[in-house]
Amino acid sequence: MTFDFAIPDPAAWMVASAEAIALVVIVAGLLQIVFYFVLLLYAGAALGTRPPVPRSATLWRRYSEQAPAISVLAPAFNEELTIVESTRSLLALQYPDFEVIVINDGSKDGTLARLVSEFGLEQVDRFVDRSVEHAPIRGFYASPRLPRLLVVDKENGGKADALNAGINCTRTALFCAIDADSILESDALLRVVRPFIDEPDLTIAAGGTIRIANGCKVDSGRISDIKLPRNFLALVQIVEYLRAFLMARVGLGKMQALTVISGAFGLFRRRQVVEVGGYSHGTVGEDMELVLKLHRLMREAKRDYRINFIAEPVCWTECPDTLSVLGRQRARWQRGALECFVKHKDMLFNPRYGRIGIVGFGHILLVDVLGPLLEVLGYILVPLLWALGLLALPWLLAFLAVTFMFGVSLSIATLVLEEIQLRRFPKARELAVLAVIAVLENFGYRQLSNLWRLQGWWQFIRKQQSWGTMTRKGFSAT
Amino acid sequence: MTTLRDLWEVSLALCLLAMAALLLLLLARVLSARLFDRTSASRRRLLPLLLDGDPAELEPLGKRELQTAADLTVEIAEMTRGSEREALLARATALGVTDLLIVQLRSRKAQSRLNAVEALSMFEGSHDHVTGALDDRNPDVRLTAALALAQHANAPAPLDIVNKLNVGAEENSLLLVSLMVDLAETDSEAVAGLLFEKDLSYRIKVAAMDALSQRGGEYAPLLAHMARDSGNEPDLQPRIFRALGRTGHPAGAEAIMEGLLSDNWAVRAAAAEAVGNTRLVAAADRLSALLNDPHYWVRYRASEALLRIGARGVSVLRDASRSEDPVVRSAASKMLAEGRA
Known part of the structure; x- marks a missing residue:
């Protein structure tokens, strides 16, 4: 490939400019693709060297004796309809030593009243820490019949604030942050705690896989029948989540360059989280921000540490199935990533932060910061410039390769990895459906998704801080 | 231009390759469904x-x-x-x-070898095979073999097992505590001997201490000596105090009382926890002084210990709940409330 940037005449100058634009778009896309394939290889290596233990009984036999105590923190805001079932499901987790702390974050509905009446709770007092900041606590509720349950009633302050209150209330070395409206697999804690058992002095955080529960049947707070949803948007998100968790996070975890542990399910060592001041207020990316703060703390103190990602512990969540709600969610995620990137920009390519500065932040820069801008630019300009005769066909083909063909092959390869290592879809037909979706998503959905991310960029520039509304329909019961 | 075309062609080839792989897997899935029927019948x-x-x-x-x-x-x-x-x-x-x-046991897959060791260890007469797995190249397999062997009276010597596991470099699991507990069942002296091995890692010594602490007061004097002697190891010392507390033996009293005065907050908290476990009534006044410690965990463990040591501790907490110092008052009154709940 040769480029002649000499400008003999305006036409040649225009061609050269068009080629330069296309080159930037293609190189950025190619870098992303190469990075993803490297992540896929790492994910394959991670799953290959330490494959999941299939049976819960085996896990229990191996690890239960030494499994450290865990506090499960479940912040709840206006969850009146689902809170009782969610709490019951949490109390039924299979783990030797755990406490469930439900934090009612100033709900305006009957969340607290439902908990109090359903579990026979009474107001109690509790001696708690004040290491991290949060809105005032109004009271504690517990029952001697349920020693594993504590309900904290506090003034509204948002999810990060509620989690901080939970952290102050925990008396265990580890805490698991979850969304109250998500469903944990019964052995999820036993699985996610494994890095803390294997490397107790090094592991400070571990994340687990989130799966989409839309379409599945739920019985008594448990997924009783795994099925694919019929809604196209929910199906696309299943493929997206597979890519994000099975490929990107497992791969980044293996590289020790994980920059985010989902707020819906993560296990943390309390001491280090308190050292960084807990979850940050005033950001919509508080889960990513916490992981970045932990990296910064450990790197700056030159302490050896591990932040891991385990593919098999599963937390089920309901995903948006309408364009408006999904769009708001994606814009918010984009805004959160940008906020974290800007807040910690000094870590980017900074050798002081090792692979988190180079790989982790390089990934954020490429995928979250530049990715949507360049891709949308490419969608508009490359076909236009080709139509105007300023770009030759090979430029258009190369653009299509990086935006569509590599994307399809990457999604399919993730499905291949999932089928070889995990086999979480019970029927072959479901895998076939997801393969079709993995192709279709590149034509329309991907472009829309990039527009939502641009919207997130715009909100970030305008410093918009609202969460938007996540309308949940609730899990379908059997 | 050739490179651009190559890019397109490579992307097409990759796409086709991925699809072909998935098709093969789908085919395998359909066939394995038949195999599953056969396995179910079996x-x-x-x-x-x-x-x-x-x-x-x-x-x-x-x-x-x-x-x-x-x-x-x-x-x-x-x-x-x-x-x-x-x-x-x-x-x-x-x-x-x-x-x-x-x-x-000779499989290329570590997971298969691990499962085989676990299963074999249940059978009488498999001792030699499981012992052989202590030399496996995978640390998980070695640890599994060690855990299995430790449950039998004819287990190899603790030091030999620890050396095979390469503890500290390759193996740091909390399961080492289970290993030491089982080994101490048959040879607690040999486990105690590990504490005096200079070249052994900190991790195995912590595991050995935890195991010995579960044997009641037998090793309390040794742990008390180590607790006092480990002042220059800030990460290790709190763990020794916790282990000492777990023995519940009065032989640790003097060391625990000293621990309450440590400069290291983690040691003070661990010593306070040990007071609660050993029901050391004589420590009530020192615990009372810790109720206004700058560190939450020290205040919490001290107030909890006061509650656990009985009437004398409760009396100290009641007095403290009327203190003019809001920190002391809060710690004492809330712990008293927790005690009533």
Whole structure:
């Protein structure tokens, strides 16, 4: 490939400019693709060297004796309809030593009243820490019949604030942050705690896989029948989540360059989280921000540490199935990533932060910061410039390769990895459906998704801080 | 331009390759569904044999059914104990399960070797094979073999096992505590001896201490000596105090009282926790002084210990709940409230 940037005449100058634009778009896309394939290889290596233990009984036999105590923190805001079932499901987790702390974050509905009446709770007092900041606590509720349950009633302050209150209330070395409206697999804690058992002095955080529960049947707070949803948007998100968790996070975890542990399910060592001041207020990316703060703390103190990602512990969540709600969610995620990137920009390519500065932040820069801008630019300009005769066909083909063909092959390869290592879809037909979706998503959905991310960029520039509304329909019961 | 075209062609090829791989896997899935039916049928046939067959009449199984029998054996063995389990294992041996497991010890997959070691360790007469797994190249397999061997009286010496595991460099698991607990059952002196090995890692010494602390007061004097002597090891010392507390033995009293005055907050908290575990009434006044410690964990452990040591501690808490110092008042009154709840 040769480029002649000499400008003999305006036409040649225009061609050269068009080629330069296309080159930037293609190189950025190619870098992303190469990075993803490297992540896929790492994910394959991670799953290959330490494959999941299939049976819960085996896990229990191996690890239960030494499994450290865990506090499960479940912040709840206006969850009146689902809170009782969610709490019951949490109390039924299979783990030797755990406490469930439900934090009612100033709900305006009957969340607290439902908990109090359903579990026979009474107001109690509790001696708690004040290491991290949060809105005032109004009271504690517990029952001697349920020693594993504590309900904290506090003034509204948002999810990060509620989690901080939970952290102050925990008396265990580890805490698991979850969304109250998500469903944990019964052995999820036993699985996610494994890095803390294997490397107790090094592991400070571990994340687990989130799966989409839309379409599945739920019985008594448990997924009783795994099925694919019929809604196209929910199906696309299943493929997206597979890519994000099975490929990107497992791969980044293996590289020790994980920059985010989902707020819906993560296990943390309390001491280090308190050292960084807990979850940050005033950001919509508080889960990513916490992981970045932990990296910064450990790197700056030159302490050896591990932040891991385990593919098999599963937390089920309901995903948006309408364009408006999904769009708001994606814009918010984009805004959160940008906020974290800007807040910690000094870590980017900074050798002081090792692979988190180079790989982790390089990934954020490429995928979250530049990715949507360049891709949308490419969608508009490359076909236009080709139509105007300023770009030759090979430029258009190369653009299509990086935006569509590599994307399809990457999604399919993730499905291949999932089928070889995990086999979480019970029927072959479901895998076939997801393969079709993995192709279709590149034509329309991907472009829309990039527009939502641009919207997130715009909100970030305008410093918009609202969460938007996540309308949940609730899990379908059997 | 050639590079651009290459890019397009490579992307097409990759796409086709990925699709072909997925198609193959789908095909494999359809075929394995048939295999699953066959496995289910095998399980139904083998279950009564394993639960109720006469070992003398059982014939070794063919290759196809042997893996199913091995899986089934492990599953049932996890749910049974005593003579029932022994009978199950005798039937499994007659069916040829142990022969299969011995072959699997040489598998290329670490997970297969690990499962084989775990399963083999349940069978009498597999000691040599499991001991051989201590030299496996995978640390997880070695630890599994060590854990299995430690449950038997003829386990190798603790120091030999620790050296094989390469503790500190390759192995740091919390399961080392289980290992030491089991080894201490048969040779607690040898486990205590690990504490005096200069070259051993901190991790194995912590595990040994935890194991010894579970043997009651027998090793309390040794732990008390170590607790006092480890002032220059800020990460280790709190763990020794916690282990000392777990012994519940008065021999640790003097060291624990000293620990309450440590400059290291983690040691003060661990010593306060030890007071609660040993019901050390004499420490009540020192605990009272810790109720306004700058660190929450010290205040919490001190107030909790006061509650646990009985009437004297409760009396100190009641006095403190009327203190003018809001920090002391809050710690004492809230712990008293927790005690009432």
